[in-house]
Each structure stands twice: as structure tokens, then as C-alpha cells.
Amino acid sequence: MRVLYLTRGYTAHDHRFLAKLSQTGNEIGYARLEAATGADDPHPLPSSTKCLRLHEPDLKLTWSDYPRLRRELTGVIGEFSPDVVHAGPVQQGGLLAAWAGFKPLVTMSWGSDILREAKCGPGRLAARYTLARTSVFVCDCQAVREAAIALGVPASRIVVFPWGVDLKRFFPGDGSALRRRLGWDDAFVLLRWM
Numbered sequence: 396m397r398v399l400y401l402t403r404g405y406t407a408h409d410h411r412f413l414a415k416l417s418q419t420g421n422e423i424g425y426a427r428l429e430a431a432t433g434a435d436d437p438h439p440l441p442s443s444t445k446c447l448r449l450h451e452p453d454l455k456l457t458w459s460d461y462p463r464l465r466r467e468l469t470g471v472i473g474e475f476s477p478d479v480v481h482a483g484p485v486q487q488g489g490l491l492a493a494w495a496g497f498k499p500l501v502t503m504s505w506g507s508d509i510l511r512e513a514k515c516g517p518g519r520l521a522a523r524y525t526l527a528r529t530s531v532f533v534c535d536c537q538a539v540r541e542a543a544i545a546l547g548v549p550a551s552r553i554v555v556f557p558w559g560v561d562l563k564r565f566f567p568g569d570g571s572a573l574r575r576r577l578g579w580d581d582a583f584v585l586l587r588w589m
Contacts, residue, residue, distance in 0.1 A: 396421045399447070399477035401468070401488040403456070404429050408505075408558060410438040416481075417441035424475045428456055428464065428487055447471050456487060458517065461494070469495045484508035486521040489529065499530035506535065509542045522546055 398421050402409050405427055416423045425440060426447040440446060449467045456464075468491050472480070482488035483503035492500050502525055512518035526532060526548045534540055535558045544550055574580055 396479070397424065397475060397477040398422070399424045399426065399472065399475055399480045399482075400444075401426050401428075401480060401482040401492055403427065403484055403487045403505075405440075407438075410440075411558075412481075413444050414441050417443045424471075424477060426468070426471055428491070445475075447475055461491065464491055465494050468492065472497055483533075484512075485525050486512055486518050489525040490521045493525040493528035496528075498528075500528060501531045501533060502526065502529040503533040504535070504539050504543070506539055509534070509539050509546070513542065513546060519546075 398416060400409075400413060400416065400423060402425075409425075413423065413425060422445070423441075423443065424445045424447045426449050428449065449464060449471055472495060477497075479499050479501060480492045480497045481501045481503060482492040484505040485502055485508040487508075489500070489502035489508075493502075508518075509522065513522035523546055526543060526546050529548065530552065532543055532548050532553045533556055534543060534553065535556060537555065540550075540553050540555050543553060571580075574582075574584075
């Protein structure tokens with residue numbers, strides 16, 4: 396089977412997904428929409444992953460790039476001939492794959508694409524368009540699942556797959572000194588990210 400993995404850039408998450416996909420024995424193609432930045436993951440692509448060029452990626456996508464990218468993606472799909480396209484974030488890779496008319500399409504949320512960008516305006520329109528054409532929607536938590544359902548995705552087409560964190564970089568520590576200093580020794584602490 397051939398899987399085309401279409402994403403915005405190349406982050407630690409992309410590397411982990413591609414590394415696991417490359418272990419399946421399937422032929423994996425990878426295409427990115429944006430140029431590399433300093434925040435990109437330093438890991439090389441898995442050796443069995445075929446890097447497919449859509450274009451010379453711009454540093455940052457704008458809506459005006461999408462018609463050109465759709466044509467280029469249609470060409471890449473025609474050449475690589477994937478059996479499935481795995482694309483995300485929703486308003487970037489997912490939108491382009493949906494607009495190119497490819498099926499089956501697995502659209503993967505990166506969280507903020509559904510929780511923030513799909514709240515209103517062009518981001519919401521793009522999300523609704525993409526999700527209506529998505530065969531399977533993959534997300535990492537219940538909050539994104541619920542937001543996707545509110546955007547019209549049937550619950551039966553949603554897979555919740557927690558990605559986790561890189562435990563080499565983020566690990567539990569002994570926070571007792573900080574808790575004591577803040578007077579939170581016996582407190583239940585809930586952090587909210589805005």
C-alpha cells in the first residue's frame with residue numbers, strides 16, 4: 396500500500412508519525428507545504444520515506460498559495476499514486492487533499508486548527524469543507540473530537556489517538572519545593588493554557 400503523508404512542515408510529531416509509518420512495510424511518501432524553520436525537528440526523514448516535492452515551499456503559506464498548491468498536489472498524487480492520503484493540519488494539508496478530490500482521505504488535527512482556527516471566518520469554512528470530505532478524522536483528545544462533531548463530522552468517523560510528549564525533554568520532576576513556596580502543598584492544581 397502507498398501512503399502519502401501531507402503536512403505543513405516537519406516537526407517532532409511528523410518525524411514520529413513517519414518513523415512509525417515507515418515500519419509498516421508500506422511505501423510512504425512525504426510532502427510538506429512550508430519551508431523549514433528553526434523550530435523544525437532536526438531528525439532526518441526515515442530512510443524508507445520518499446520525499447515528494449510539491450514546489451519550492453514558501454516560508455509561510457497564504458490563502459493565495461492554495462490554487463497553485465492544489466494543482467501541484469494533484470500532480471504529486473498522480474505520480475505517486477497513493478492508496479490513502481494522510482493530511483493535516485485541517486486547513487492546510489487536509490484542505491488541499493480534500494480540494495484535490497482525493498479519497499480515501501485521513502485528516503489529522505493538530506489541535507489549534509480545530510480549537511482556534513475553525514472558530515470563525517475562512518478557517519471555519521475551510522475546516523467544514525475539509526471535514527465533509529474526510530473519510531477518517533484523527534485527533535489527540537476529546538476536546539478536538541467534540542469540536543469536530545460540532546463541525547459536522549460523524550462520531551463514527553473519528554479516531555482519538557493521544558500523541559503524548561517527548562519524555563526525554565519533558566518529564567515529571569519533584570515539584571514539592573515550588574508547591575511549598577506557593578502554599579500549594581495540599582492543593583489540586585489545574586493549569587489552563589490560553
